[in-house]
Amino acid sequence: MFVVYLLWITFVAGGLFVGIAAILFMQDNGFSIAVALNALCYLGIALYGLPKLYKFVFKRG
């Protein structure tokens, strides 16, 4: 079970970290398709993982 927690925490924390970093990078350096795809994918992963992580932490059993 520990590894499942770690997986979802990594998906949510990593997704938010890289996704927000990509948006901030585009704010400073202008639009780039590669960075935009990163923002889209990582924020998508974080948003998908957030309810799963919430369910694991608060609604187990």
Added chain:
Amino acid sequence: MPDFTIFGINVIETSFRWLHAFMVAGWLLFDFLVYWLHFDVKNPKVPLEARLERAKIMHGIDRIVAYIFILTLPVGIILCYYTDNLLFSSTWLTWKHFLYAVIVIDGLCLIPISGTAVRNLTAIKNGAENVDELNHEIKHHMNIAMPAVFVVWALVIAISILTLLNLKQPEGQEYFFRSTSAVTSTQQLPG
């Protein structure tokens, strides 16, 4: 950043680089093992004990892969900051992060079907009546998972090649596997 240099080698940077490379190599190797084991697990003609044993080994390997998968991203991010290569500072690194995101999405598709083999084979061993149905579910889930595993292999190999082609030796910052091309301005001077 702390700089522990021994015999001209930055120990922290080199350790993180090798750790990162070994993690990806281990990830790929363990995925090959899982692929090799899955043939027996989904085959109902193989004795139940052997299938269950292989399924448990597969599950154990999958757990190691999950830890490697979890650690690859933070180790990579630490390496980025330690070597002063910010996350999106170069095109190849940006595309590499994108490919990793595709792997994560691929992994998200695999999570719901992981553990089916161990669960169903244990049920069969405990005397479940719907053996055919449970066997069919194992085979069905394995057949769904394998294309996703092939995608992971292809992407990990692509990421490794991308990294190798952009690998530099720190001292002179020269590329290992390609020559550095000179950058010249194409702008015309006024007048």
